[in-house]
Amino acid sequence: MSKSTQIPSVPSKRRRSKKSGGTAFAIVAWIVALACLLPMVAVALAAATGGTDTIRHLMETVLAGYAGTTLVLVLLVAIGTGMVGVGAAWLVTMTRFPGVRLLEVVLVLPLAFPAYVLAYAYTFILDHPGIVQTTLREVTGWGPRDYWFPEIRSVGGAALMLVLVLYPYVYLLARAAFVQQSAGAFLAARALGNTSLQAFWRVSLPMARPAIASGVLLAVMETIADFGTVSYFGVQTFATGIYTSWFSLGDRTGAAQLALCLLGFALALALAERTSRGRARYHHAGKQQAKMPPVELRGGQAALAIVFCALPVLLGFVLPVLVLFEMGLESEQSLFSKRYLGFLQNSVTLAMTAAMLTVGAAICLGFYQRLRPGRPSALAGHVSRLGYAVPGGVIAVGLMVPFAAFDNALDAWMRANFEIRTGLLITGSIWLLVAAYMVRFMAAALGAYEGGQATLHANMDAAARSLGQGPLGMLRRVHLPILTPSLMTALLIVFVDVMKELPATLIMRPFNYDTLAVQAYRLASDERLEGAAVPSLVIMLVGLLPVILICRQVGRRH
Structure with a gap:
């Protein structure tokens, strides 16, 4: 009688270790x-258990102002980043003009700056004792009340700072969307009698909408989270209200309720963007390999394209670096x-x-x-x-x-x-x-x-x-x-x-x-803006590290 061969089983200890590892x-x-x-959850509970007296007082005094200012700031930044980011992305991907390869890369550089650092630099330039207004008074002989000059410490000034550092979010995502689009739908629109601008508005822009909306949403989220810029400019938003309630007034309940309002505002924006997109889907017509032939710009059109793409880099990176460096030397x-x-x-x-x-x-x-x-x-x-x-x-x-x-x-x-x-x-x-x-x-x-x-x-x-x-x-x-x-x-x-x-x-x-x-x-x-320039420059230099990596990826053309 032959002996049966028994196949050894996998040790249960190993099976238990695999299961426990996943657990x-x-x-x-x-x-x-x-x-x-x-x-x-903690903010919601603290706001709910804090009673209604504080929130009633906030509603009667500052809540409407905080909400209105935050909303205006969000709208300005959304419009500004959308226009600059989408316009620059379209120009560098769909047209050719002198310097386009360099501008395609350096348009990302302002991302290295926090908005509050940019605010310090531009206040040094544009404020009443700054170099611009001082030179204006010396040249014209005007007194402080003889002329009008835009106030940098305002909602508009804060929006400008945020647009200059946040438009790369929209630019990067819109550029990627335009690069991936095939020429089929655009050329079909041109064959049906549309101009290049009409084809852009009716075909290319709607197909890139999800990417553009994601970039604008990122910029908006950074805007409502910003504290340094709005606080320095004296703009009263939810972010500054939370800090004031917590530290200046010692009102923890008020800070929690304002934080809950800001949280609801942020989540409502994210939900609105997702809802507006709905079940829409965007597919490319034709083969993916059929890329759009770039349009050669000449003369005045090329000059306008260079100015449009170079101006955000000059205002959002080159000028602030020079100003901060000069301020740092004087400090x-x-x-x-x-x-x-x-x-x-x-x-x-x-x-x-x-x-x-x-x-x-x-x-x-x-x-x-x-x-x-x-x-x-x-x-x-x-x-x-x-x-x-x-x-x-x-x-x-x-x-x-x-x-x-x-x-x-x-x-x-x-x-x-x-x-x-x-x-x-x-x-x-x-x-x-x-x-x-x-x-x-x-x-x-x-x-x-x-x-x-x-x-x-x-x-x-x-x-x-x-x-x-x-x-x-x-x-x-x-x-x-x-x-x-x-x-x-x-x-x-x-x-x-x-x-x-x-x-x-x-x-x-x-x-x-x-x-x-x-x-x-x-x-x-x-x-003490000259003193603030030194740590600001270090922060900017550290911020350049990931931006350089992004620039290398942008520079690798398909």
């Missing part, structure tokens, strides 16, 4: 998602002094810590969605992205309220039972500030990681599993080595965004822990 990623992903949701601030090296160290420490934590959380979220595709993982990803639509001031209030309550309750309990004062353990700590950065910039890190992850074929995962790798081994040995460029891009984006972030840092930073952004804002608020 671990699910747990971490949902912890991150709930952490990103916490500020919004008494030394970047290499012990004090400024401390500001630089604080900024870099916060930015590096936040970047590594945010990208690590994005890896867990993205890998969880790949391991277990479905509604739960998709929901975790959507919840984690909410922070992009939430201004830094709202996130700061949403984190400070619950953790301040926790610290106070813990301190009271410890004193009552052990006669020990614990103080504020979490509130005012670096880690809470880093958590705010993570919530704010998770969408950017997750987008960069998922963009790289989409290039990994599913067969790679199957091959790793067949070789006995669990989820953690597959991530460590297969995914991460391949996705290193995407991870570096995500780290760089979050690093630069944290360096430029102002409202959350102002509200949540530990005592006597200032950054370059805070120092620049403080000096500018004291009208």
Whole structure:
């Protein structure tokens, strides 16, 4: 009687490790998602439990003004970024004129500037004691009341600063949409008797609408989140109202209710854009390879195209750099002094810590969605992205309220039972500030990681599993080595965004822990613009790093 051969089964320990590895990623992903949701929930609860007296007082006094000014600012920025971004994108992709290849790349450069840094530079130039008005008075002999000059410290001035630094969002997305369009639909419209301008309005622009709307929405979200520019110019928006209520008036309930209004405003804008798009779909007519032959511009048309594309770069990058450099030379601030090296160290420490934590959380979220595709993982990803639509001031209030309550309750309990004062353990700590950065910039890190992850074929995962790798081994040995460029891009984006972030840092930073952004804002608020130029230049130089990467991608023509 022959003996039966028994095939050894896969050890149950390995199966449990694979399952537990996936479960671990699910747990971490949902912890991150709930952490990103916490500020919004906390703001809503604080506003709802604060009573109606405060909101009634706000409605009777400042709420209408905040809402009206914010709405006007949003409309001006949306129109301005749309006109500049779409116009420049159309010219560099669909026409040819002298210098177009250079302008196609340098149009991205203003993205390196925070709007509040641009505000400092233009105030130095255009304010009453600035070089422009001073020269005007010397040449004409006029007195201060003998002429009218546009006021830079106004809603229009703030909108101009924001347009100059935010139009690249629209430009980049619109340019990509125009590059991908085939010539078929446009040439068909021309064959039906439309002029080039009519074909642009009726065919090319509607096909690029989703990309343009996304770019304008990004610019609008940055506008309602802006604090440094509007605060410096004295423009009363929701962002400045939150800071005033929290610090100047000590009204935490009012700050929470204003934060809830701003949160609702931001989410309403995002929902309106998505609803207006509806189920519309845009498909290219003809073959993708049939690209639009560029139109050669000559004479006056070429000159107008050069001016239209060069003016945003001159006003949004070249002129501010020259002015800030001159201001920095005239100031008494030394970047290499012990004090400024401390500001630089604080900024870099916060930015590096936040970047590594945010990208690590994005890896867990993205890998969880790949391991277990479905509604739960998709929901975790959507919840984690909410922070992009939430201004830094709202996130700061949403984190400070619950953790301040926790610290106070813990301190009271410890004193009552052990006669020990614990103080504020979490509130005012670096880690809470880093958590705010993570919530704010998770969408950017997750987008960069998922963009790289989409290039990994599913067969790679199957091959790793067949070789006995669990989820953690597959991530460590297969995914991460391949996705290193995407991870570096995500780290760089979050690093630069944290360096430029102002409202959350102002509200949540530990005592006597200032950054370059805070120092620049403080000096500018004291009208020491020459001193503010030094940290502003450093912030701009750091912001150039991702912009250079973007310029390299733009320069790679199809």
